[in-house]
Amino acid sequence: MSLVDFLKQIDEDVRNVLSDDFEIEITNTQFVPSFSDPFITYDNLTERIKKCKLLKSCVLYIDIRNSAKISVDNEADRLAKMYSAFVKNMISAARYYNGHIRNIIGDRIMVVFDRKDCFKNAFNTAILMNSISQHIIAKNITGIDFSCGIGIDFGEMLIVKTGAIRRGAETEFYRGLVWLGRPANVASRLTDLANKSFSKIKHRVHKASADNPTSTSEWIWQEMSASKFLDQLEHKYPNKIVSVDPRHANFFQTKYKKYWSYKPILMTADFYRGLAKECPDNKSIKNGWITKNARTIPEYDDYLYEADVVFTNSQNL
Template sequence: MGLERHLWGINEEVKAMVDSQFKVNVASTAVVPKVDSGSLTFPDFRNNKLSAVEIETCVLFIDIRKSTEISGSHLRPTLAKLYSAFVRAMVQAAEYYGGKVRNIIGDRVMVVFDEKDCFKNAIDSAILLYTVSEYIINKHFKHNEIKCGIGIDYGKLLVVKTGTIKRGDESREYKSLVWLGNACNIASKLTDQANKGFVKSNFEIEVEVIDYGFLFGRISPIGGSPFMGIESKNEGGPKKRKIVLSKEEFLDGIRDSENGVSYSYHGDIKSLKKVEKKINTSPILLSETVYEGFKKACPNADSITKRWWKIQEIKIENYSGKIYGGSIYKSVIEKI
């Protein structure tokens, strides 16, 4: 087949799939689907349809920190042993509490759970995965440099079967499942931020406050809230206020003024100091939805009653909820 004809065929298939006549049938499921589940189909161009499923549950990711550096500092046989042992151990640990491994890319493993008891099973799995990576993988990999990040979120996942029908011994390589939904994105981003060290930069500014008292009494021009923490050098002098801002807040709020630079509507900036704080995130990070779901499902769990989950001082893109983290392990490992 010539290249022109090959490209023509691809063009016709894409054109057919994006056409409004091409239907996508979505069925609900409470059980994690497999790539060969009957409820999932490849695109059917004869009947212009595609069958997909939707599941509302927890999704977990785990991967190795600084894997690029590790790959560059060890011989290939050592790396082959390490990654093979790591992925195999993670799969075995994930399955213990009913997790279904649905994607492995390099050292990143994706685990999805059936809807029933998904919060409990996801948290138990995360703790077990951390236990195995920290206390078994590191025990035998003598450089003791294997650190992992784990992230979990909960939400609706649209599952689509992708690829194409291929006959022969490569048939499995040409089909896969794509998991679509915000929960996958958030869980993946939490994984990226877990078990890492950061330097958080804040800006402490002192502003000369504009006095709107003649219009509003002692009321602020924004939000209707009184100014707090105002210091005056003397009774008749200008009022000053210290404000601590994140980098994003500072850059978003600075404005030109006749006397230099002002911050929002608070007044001219008279002093500026950059304050840096070192932050270390926990190995296991949970979205607020997962934490609250687990707390409701398992109120008497040790990690809840003993408050082992702590709010983390980090933010991730397109997520506004709290992030909880912990370094919790299965104590039975101490006997091994």
């Protein structure tokens, strides 16, 4: 087949799938579907239908902190042992609290939970994974600063089968379930942030104002952002910049480094509220071990909550 014919075929396929008479059939579910679920199908261009499922539940991601640097700094056999220990035992932790593994990409593991008891199971899974990470794997891996980050969210996810039907040894590489919706994206983003520290250079301007700008004794100082200060300036012909504030007297600029960090378990307000409602007697809630983080992220327009909780006995292993 020529390249031109191939592109014509692709164009026809895209138009068929996007046409108004191609039906998307969505089935609501309370359970985490598998790839073989008959109500999740590939594009059927003959019957012009694609079947998907909609699940409202909790999703959790976990991955290793600084994995890129760890990969560069360590030998292949050492890395293979570390990743094997991590993936195998995090899968076991997820299954212990009825979680379903639905994706493993490198050192990132995706866990989805059936709707029933999803808040309790997801949070217990996070605590168990945090316990294993801090007090078992990290203790047994010498010479590597091993730690993990965990992100959790709750909400609706559309499950779609994607890929192509192929036979033979490479079948699994050409197919997969895609989890569409905010929870999967936000939980993954929280995993990127969890158990990390950040810093940023902040620029501030200190501006003096007075009714009589020439009298330093009357100056009143105000701190503001650099952008706000720049908004008060205008260009005068030919090469002069002046303040539009008639009370402007003087200014100077300062800069400082702002630091912030996130705990190992990071969750959305939707998940936290669901956990508090479903498990009001949860020790982490009653004892204040879950705290609100004042920072926000672009992907989520509500508060974040964080925790660093482990099972007590895990510290004594």
